[in-house]
Amino acid sequence: MNEHWAKTGAELVEPLVAEVARLGGLAEAQIADCVDAITRRDVPLAQALIARDPKLDRLQADIERRAIELIASHQPTGRTLRRTVAAMKIANNLERCGDLARNIAKRTLVLSGAEPLTPLTRSIDRMGRLVASRLKEVLDAYSASDLEKAAGVWMRDDEIDEHYNSLFRELLTYMMGDPRTITPGAHLLFVAKNLERIGDHATNIAEIIHFEITGEADIGERPKWDALNAPSKTALADIAAAPKDEV
């Protein structure tokens, strides 16, 4: 290995990491805004958020391009290579978080004329804040290269799943009780799913941080609540269990 080239690669990766942190900040803001927009039915906020999304797309594309150029021009190895690949992959996850926030904003526009389902608004707000705090935590772990903090986010993924499952059931209960809530309820099911998937991206980022620091792909074993493996109670309970989508 050529020491000079390797050192230059290690130096070049840091501005890339800073760009990822910047993209992280933008994604955090989009998520906070989409939660506010949907819970307050705030149309201008939703529109502003949607208008900002292309900025995140461009930043992600730029990070990807620079990471590939860095790999091609400096042939980094070991931690520097992993740090470059991690930057590219984390940017990818953050861009998708931005897309999910934009999806929620779009549903805000669709729902703006509907009666608010007040108790559910509170549940969505709670889940949104939980998801936003997980993303913040994992971005802190990334900036500090803090393995333990990343592992903490990864371990608590099931809390978000539990929130999602309870929100899913809550929404179905409303929809069964009053047919007028079926259409807004269906949109809120997707909002809940989008929030859950933002949580999945936070978990993915935790795994990428672990890989970057340790070079190992597996972060560990975690006891995972799985709706499909849970003992069945009644046919209805069975069918109401929301399976975990991982995409």
Place this chain on the structure above:
Amino acid sequence: MNEHWAKTGAELVEPLVAEVARLGGLAEAQIADCVDAITRRDVPLAQALIARDPKLDRLQADIERRAIELIASHQPTGRTLRRTVAAMKIANNLERCGDLARNIAKRTLVLSGAEPLTPLTRSIDRMGRLVASRLKEVLDAYSASDLEKAAGVWMRDDEIDEHYNSLFRELLTYMMGDPRTITPGAHLLFVAKNLERIGDHATNIAEIIHFEITGEADIGERPKWDALNAPSKTALADIAAAPKDEV
């Protein structure tokens, strides 16, 4: 540029492209199976499909690792670099198609005890076959480096969106008509959304092929039906419009 190295990079990328084609074949099979599984409520088929998913994940991870090694060790440029990056990105999209097929299979397990909603089963089957055919087409375009075929897939993305929107409305109508269909209907809403997103990945792959061949990021302009920009008719029509999620 070192001619010898460049040539070797161009040679090395072809086995990688072949691996992507293999992953494409596996993803196609998973999608065909998930459509059969959900429409026939075929639990063993769904279980077999879920069990096969880790194979796709491993193949994608392997393609990514090899692509990065190729870039680091051979510093490809121009078309060879784009072909390497495209292989990595297409593999990423295919792996996510596999995840979406697995999500549909999981919902098949959840729904296996429910009454089939027969007319909707047919709509889901139709949409599933359309999406599978688009993925097949774009993989053919990839194997043949066929720019026109890729553009064809990209141009007709809105057909899948229209299917999705009509299925969304159809499901809500059933759910409003009979509260017992609300829970299975909610799961089928997610199945429809998963199919639509497989279609989005086919479109993404078309864009990546375009980028690989031409070096340009923009494939063109397409008139896109957007539920949010459609003129509003009634409050209900407005709210029933399913916004397009892009993630």
